[in-house]
Amino acid sequence: AQKVTQAQTEISVVEKEDVTLDCVYETRDTTYYLFWYKQPPSGELVFLIRRNSFDEQNEISGRYSWNFQKSTSSFNFTITASQVVDSAVYFCALSEALTGGFKTIFGAGTRLFVKA
Amino acid sequence: KAGVTQTPRYLIKTRGQQVTLSCSPISGHRSVSWYQQTPGQGLQFLFEYFSETQRNKGNFPGRFSGRQFSNSRSEMNVSTLELGDSALYLCASSLAIRGLNEQFFGPGTRLTVL
Numbered sequence: 001a002q003k004v005t006q007a008q009t010e011i012s013v014v015e016k017e018d019v020t021l022d023c024v025y026e027t028r029d030t031t032y033y034l035f036w037y038k039q040p041p042s043g044e045l046v047f048l049i050r051r052n053s054f055d056e057q058n059e060i061s062g063r064y065s066w067n068f069q070k071s072t073s074s075f076n077f078t079i080t081a082s083q084v085v086d087s088a089v090y091f092c093a094l095s096e097a098l099t100g101g102f103k104t105i106f107g108a109g110t111r112l113f114v115k116a
Numbered sequence: 117k118a119g120v121t122q123t124p125r126y127l128i129k130t131r132g133q134q135v136t137l138s139c140s141p142i143s144g145h146r147s148v149s150w151y152q153q154t155p156g157q158g159l160q161f162l163f164e165y166f167s168e169t170q171r172n173k174g175n176f177p178g179r180f181s182g183r184q185f186s187n188s189r190s191e192m193n194v195s196t197l198e199l200g201d202s203a204l205y206l207c208a209s210s211l212a213i214r215g216l217n218e219q220f221f222g223p224g225t226r227l228t229v230l
Contacts, residue, residue, distance in 0.1 A: 035218060043204065045221035091159065095217060103172045104149070104219065106159040 002027045004094050006107035013082050014115050021077040021110045023092030029053075034068065034075045035093040039109070045091070051075065082114045118143065120209050120222035128228045134195040137225045141188050141209030147171075148190040149219060150182060153204040162205075165190055166212055194227075202229045 003026040013019045025034065036048040049059060051068050059066050063080045079086055089111045095104040121140045129135050141148050150162040161174040165184035182192040188209075194201055204226050208219035 033217060037221075042223075044223045045206065045208075047218050047220060050218045103161060103164070105161065106151075108158045 002029075002032075002094055002096055002103075002105050004092055004105055004107035006090075006092055006110050008110045009108070010111045010113065012113040012115065015084060016081050018078060018080050019082050019112065019114075021079075021090050021092075021112070023075045023077065023107060025073050025075065025092070025094045027073075027094060027096055029096045031097050033095040033097075035095065035104070036066065036075075036077050037091045037093060037106075038088045039091065040088040048077075079112075082112075084114050084116050087112055087114045120207060120220055122205075122207050122222035122225050124225060125223065126226050126228075128230065129197050130230050131197055131199060133197050134193065135197060135227060137192045137194075137205055137207075137227075139190045139192070139207030139209075139222060141190070141207075142220055145209035145211055145220070146188055147210040147212035147217075148184055148188065149208045149210070150190070150192050151206040151208065152176075153206055153224070154202075159206070162192070197229045199229050202227060 005024045032053045034051045037045045039045045065078045067076045089109045091109045092107040123138045147166045149164040151159050153159045164172040168184045179195045184190045204224045206224045208221045210219045
């Protein structure tokens with residue numbers, strides 16, 4: 001069975017601090033996809049990144065970076081020099097390729113508070 | 117390019133009633149998925165439709181159903197509403213091509229059951 005664990009329920013940081021959001025997943029598939037989404041107070045989930053199981057290359061996009069390690073089944077997300085606008089709930093998600101489609105499981109989310 | 121739209125945005129119903137929610141995916145996206153989001157259970161997968169066929173289904177009772185039309189628009193129906201059905205219902209669309217299956221979410225429909 002597939003499972004996504006985000007052990008950090010809430011994190012509070014002061015602006016300009018770096019913060020890492022943890023994500024650990026479980027799957028029996030060899031082909032799968034991992035995602036991070038951001039849900040700001042407005043409620044709409046925003047897609048941040050997709051990574052497939054065959055690509056362990058880390059990625060950096062501006063102040064955001066992602067560290068994918070298959071050996072530990074982790075896909076962690078780091079925000080460098082956090083800003084108040086980063087305050088949101090962040091979800092890690094796992095998508096397995098099923099016959100005829102995909103099914104996506106989300107973690108419980110980590111609520112990030114960035115204080116000025 | 118227009119995003120995913122959901123109507124209505126807010127809905128108040130009473131127990132026992134039924135409700136229909138609508139979702140229009142991003143143009144060209146053929147996959148539409150529905151999720152229920154509650155504070156206690158988080159984001160839970162309801163079902164996925166692709167080319168008018170339900171491909172995947174989550175662990176929800178039969179009171180929850182859906183359909184997809186030929187233009188990829190989708191509707192979700194909940195019959196015999198219960199208080200516990202109060203939630204934010206999110207629709208997401210995807211190209212659903214292997215390697216390009218990230219989902220784009222609509223703003224959601226907030227359903228309150230009294």
